[in-house]
Amino acid sequence: MSVSTLATAPSVCAPLPVLGRDVTVPLVTGGEVTYAALDYAASAPALQRVWDDVAAYAPYYGSVHRGAGYLSQLSTDLFENARRTVAEFLDCRAGDQVVFTRSTTDSLNLLAAALPAGCQVFVFETEHHAALLPWRGARVTYLDAPSSPRQAVEMLERALADRDPYGPALVCVTGASNVTGELWPVRELAAAAHAHGARIVLDAAQLAPHHPVSVADLDVDWVAFSGHKLYAPFGSGVLAGRADWLREAEPYLAGGGASRKVSRREDGGVDVEWHESAARHEAGSPNVIGAYAIASACKALTEAGFDTLVAREQYLIEKVRAGLAEVPEVRILSLFGDDAPRVGVLSFVVDGWNSSHFAAALSAEYGIGVRDGLFCAHPLVRTLLGSDPQTQGECGAPEAAPGERSLNAIRVSFGAGTPDEHVERFLRAVKELVADGARWSYRTEDGRCVPDTSA
Numbered sequence: 001m002s003v004s005t006l007a008t009a010p011s012v013c014a015p016l017p018v019l020g021r022d023v024t025v026p027l028v029t030g031g032e033v034t035y036a037a038l039d040y041a042a043s044a045p046a047l048q049r050v051w052d053d054v055a056a057y058a059p060y061y062g063s064v065h066r067g068a069g070y071l072s073q074l075s076t077d078l079f080e081n082a083r084r085t086v087a088e089f090l091d092c093r094a095g096d097q098v099v100f101t102r103s104t105t106d107s108l109n110l111l112a113a114a115l116p117a118g119c120q121v122f123v124f125e126t127e128h129h130a131a132l133l134p135w136r137g138a139r140v141t142y143l144d145a146p147s148s149p150r151q152a153v154e155m156l157e158r159a160l161a162d163r164d165p166y167g168p169a170l171v172c173v174t175g176a177s178n179v180t181g182e183l184w185p186v187r188e189l190a191a192a193a194h195a196h197g198a199r200i201v202l203d204a205a206q207l208a209p210h211h212p213v214s215v216a217d218l219d220v221d222w223v224a225f226s227g228h229k230l231y232a233p234f235g236s237g238v239l240a241g242r243a244d245w246l247r248e249a250e251p252y253l254a255g256g257g258a259s260r261k262v263s264r265r266e267d268g269g270v271d272v273e274w275h276e277s278a279a280r281h282e283a284g285s286p287n288v289i290g291a292y293a294i295a296s297a298c299k300a301l302t303e304a305g306f307d308t309l310v311a312r313e314q315y316l317i318e319k320v321r322a323g324l325a326e327v328p329e330v331r332i333l334s335l336f337g338d339d340a341p342r343v344g345v346l347s348f349v350v351d352g353w354n355s356s357h358f359a360a361a362l363s364a365e366y367g368i369g370v371r372d373g374l375f376c377a378h379p380l381v382r383t384l385l386g387s388d389p390q391t392q393g394e395c396g397a398p399e400a401a402p403g404e405r406s407l408n409a410i411r412v413s414f415g416a417g418t419p420d421e422h423v424e425r426f427l428r429a430v431k432e433l434v435a436d437g438a439r440w441s442y443r444t445e446d447g448r449c450v451p452d453t454s455a
């Protein structure tokens with residue numbers, strides 16, 4: 001089925017029930033409207049199923065790995081089963097480890113702390129800061145933004161060909177951009193990395209909520225993602241993949257849970273035997289509810305069926321693209337071109353509008369939550385906007401005259417819980433704002449654009 005046939009389908013399938021779907025918010029112009037959450041790329045609403053599972057477990061909550069009591073044992077089983085569910089969801093290889101972390105940022109920092117000595121890291125400048133910045137102890141090669149998936153692979157191959165062939169190396173790449181939503185050629189990049197003796201970690205923060213991720217099939221060495229973007233906002237994330245570097249590294253945090261045996265030495269010091277399993281990097285009391293919630297989301301998405309979810313999301317993407325294409329003042333940001341495959345994440349600028357002003361008006365006048373700014377991917381957004389790194393947009397008066405460059409962008413993002421109405425309201429709002437302007441006046445407060453209610 002092609003994307004264009006999907007766009008004309010009346011409805012591909014119903015959205016999955018999420019929390020907050022009936023929440024109403026006040027409009028500055030008067031009245032209330034149901035909130036249209038179109039910022040899934042930042043944090044997606046919890047799936048109702050995840051919430052129900054967590055609520056059902058909550059009375060049985062107990063300490064993990066420590067207690068002799070029934071609820072402790074039950075919670076320990078639940079936590080370890082969650083690990084198995086995530087391993088299945090990611091189609092991990094035998095011997096891979098699943099470490100529960102706090103988030104993608106935490107997962108990538110954990111891997112950065114586990115790099116072998118002398119490791120070289122290769123990362124595109126287009127990455128989210130969580131993937132761009134953790135490699136502080138390593139020699140890092142930053143690759144420029146490619147203009148096509150094919151060029152990305154060629155650039156990586158060239159960079160790897162120049163590396164020290166005997167030392168360890170790691171490539172870090174996103175599966176789907178948090179700015180453009182575009183899919184990256186992960187399998188090809190993994191093949192290039194391996195052909196040059198390097199390893200690869202996939203930042204699946206934006207991919208895992210939208211597409212199935214198979215560690216085995218993509219042949220990536222590690223994958224990282226966050227629960228709160230996968231409809232499970234309970235403070236957990238995942239790093240899954242090869243055990244060797246993790247097993248050989250110092251524990252990420254030192255403390256109980258990570259240590260198997262601690263004894264005083266005769267010289268007065270302390271000897272520690274660290275676990276070799278995932279527990280090595282999970283010191284302290286684990287977030288069992290967070291892990292359970294992620295496992296619940298993995299099951300819910302798998303049971304709903306990614307084929308169905310992807311078909312619905314593609315239908316919404318096509319609807320948004322077609323609607324925005326009717327507004328000549330709107331420019332969608334893209335590295336790989338208009339027709340590049342993508343997830344439900346689109347960033348754009350509007351000629352004659354400051355993006356913060358536009359986003360504030362979408363919220364205050366239409367009850368629509370999007371995001372504006374540089375999306376923790378400053379180099380990428382500035383490359384896409386062609387803007388000067390030193391300049392910053394101000395709210396209030398339109399910042400860029402028609403044809404001029406904006407300094408930040410607006411991002412609309414959606415997923416499994418998004419009803420058609422949210423997308424339709426968004427498109428109507430964009431058209432009205434561009435045609436008629438905002439109905440309210442706005443000012444800057446603490447760096448945010450807010451409706452001016454002083455008049």
Ligand SMILES: Cc1ncc(COP(=O)(O)O)c(C=O)c1O
Pocket residue numbers: 041042103104105106128130131174176177178203205206226228376
């Ligand atoms: C592609 C990508 N990677 C990493 C992150 C960091 O995720 P978290 O904030 O959950 O650590 C984000 C968050 O937006 C992201 O979009």
